[in-house]
Amino acid sequence: MTRAIKRQDRLTAYAFIAPQLAGTVAFVLIPLVLVAWYSLHEWNVLANTFTFSGVDNYRQLAEDPTVPRVLRATLLFSAGLVIVNLSLALLLAVLLNQKLRGTTVFRVLFFSPVVVSLVAWTIVWRFMLQDNGGINSFLDAVGLDGPNWLRSGGTAMAAVIVVQVLKNVGLNMVLFLAALQGVPPELYEAARTDGANAWTVFRRITLPLISPTILLTSIITVVGSLQVFAQIAVLTEGGPGTSTTVLVYYLYQQAFQFHAFGYGATLSVLLFLIVLALTVVQWQLRKRWVFHES
């Protein structure tokens, strides 16, 4: 009897997870295997040929002079995004965690870009950032000569990072706020009684106690930064030169613009391995810098 109930429970459980499982298999696992398979082929869409080419695409990857530049741009974008996003989110969260009037208004204000359509947000910023756009007109009005943000090598990447940070910083801010409010107030009281100043309290109590959230947000932000595409496509199309051609944009160019689907698949295998490696490293590191885990 109990065995029959158990079996029924198990079937019910499988039935409940089946839709999710089917989606994951159809849209994640099968494509993953196929991408690895495609990466071993030369696939010419126009000529309708699909021929096995062994490791040719991987050899091309090793010899492609653009790849080091693309990886450097990807690293620069990810590092810039993670550093600016996390420190700004934490700063905003600490400021908005004070018991002051009007904090709710600011919380809503900083969070609202998260719910705006990504492409709409980016297109508006493109108008703002163009040479005769809103930002330079403002700078002009106060007597400053703004650079051509999206067209010069030095500022294009910075502009893309800032646009992306402003879009998503609200989400990390809310996560940090929740973590800050989970810190027991008696710890702060005890520290102040012992004569600790604000910085010591933050460094010795707040930071260690919100470290699981820092880990979580940094994983989400790093992985998200490696998938950046729409912002690049709308703002810079990878330029000037190849200075903002990040890995996902480069693989889009190869597969969908240059019709090299096989090589595009090879680049996505590389992207997959990078994301996997980063996640494993961060997960291992948690033991070293996450103070407590529940």
Add this chain to the structure above:
Amino acid sequence: MKLRAAIASIVLLVSVAACGGAEQGPVTLRMTTWSANEAHVRLFNQIAADYIKAHPDVTIKFDALPVDTYTTTLTTQIAGGNAPDLAWILEGSAPDFVSSGALAPVDDAIENPSELAPSATALWKQDGKLIAYPFSTSPFGVFVNTDLLTQAGQKLPTGADWTWDNAIAVAAATAAKTGKQGLVPRDFDYKDWTNLAPIFDGWGAQAWSDDGKTCGFDQQPMIDAMTFIHQAIFTRKAIPGPGVAADFFAGESAMTITQISRASLLKDGKFTWALVPLPAGPKGTYSVIGQGGVGVLKQGKHVDAAKDFLKFFTGDANSAKLAQFFPPPRTPQLTADTLARSNPLLSKEQLQSVVIDGIANGVVKPSHANNAQISQAVRAALDPLWTADAEVPAVLKGVCTAIQPVLAK
């Protein structure tokens, strides 16, 4: 995640297509285009309706895709097993489509092929076979906002005075006086450099040699032409700089270089305008044409039916109708009288000097196999040119370093 989903949908489309197989009975033909212009679509639908009268088992669908991602969308549809039956092909990707074997030869699907101008079909032939029909052979000309010129006290130079040097001088003076922009090379936007060909061809400059194997960017004619363009932008301020948006057809610039098929944008124009041929360059007078072809995809489901409709769509009668938007490749229709009948916006003189002479003597905009890859490499290597202190010869040398390996392939 997006990418994975995209690939998965391709996989699904492939498997769905594989189950489809050959169909019998009613046939639906799909033609991809890059024009959602209401007047164009109305004419296409009218031609389709005429065809369906004699072929009641056929339906025809025109699928307008955005032009800036047209070829990308088309190849993705082909990769996904969802190839259209007929497709417009931009001249830039003509070599890729013509040489790949993606299109079925259409010699037997064209009425009176002897009428087609050789300069119009050159790009669309392989081994003597016509692979796609150049339905639009549209020369570049200069549209001028004469109201703005008058306002700035400028006169449009004519005859032997219509040179690039004078054109740029007038554009710069008009921009300075009116606060509008001077001369806009339309659709260039510091990305699609092939739209600079209407300027640099005047110096006899070539992006690459005729056999496509040798880079021409570091040659003297190109260095001279690009130096002229660079000065026109940064010193003489006649061409708006990078990142500055200005639309001639909205009255925001004194002049624009574009194809005459854009004249329809002036239908409700709020200013008086003129259309003149490209100014003379140091090498004398010349003209440049942009083309659009239409072909039948081998991977489409109804190749024969598609060819039959192509014959109707491009035949003498419909070619004459299409001529009001797209200058036809058929020589008997290339007379000022015929074109004037369907182009009320342009005078006979404009049609003769810009369209008919342009098609007869025109050089087609640059194109090459692996077009997207080469264009992207040129664009990236040209980016350093678009600053005030750029060293033109050094940048152009860099362009050749970037593309020579691909050209030599």
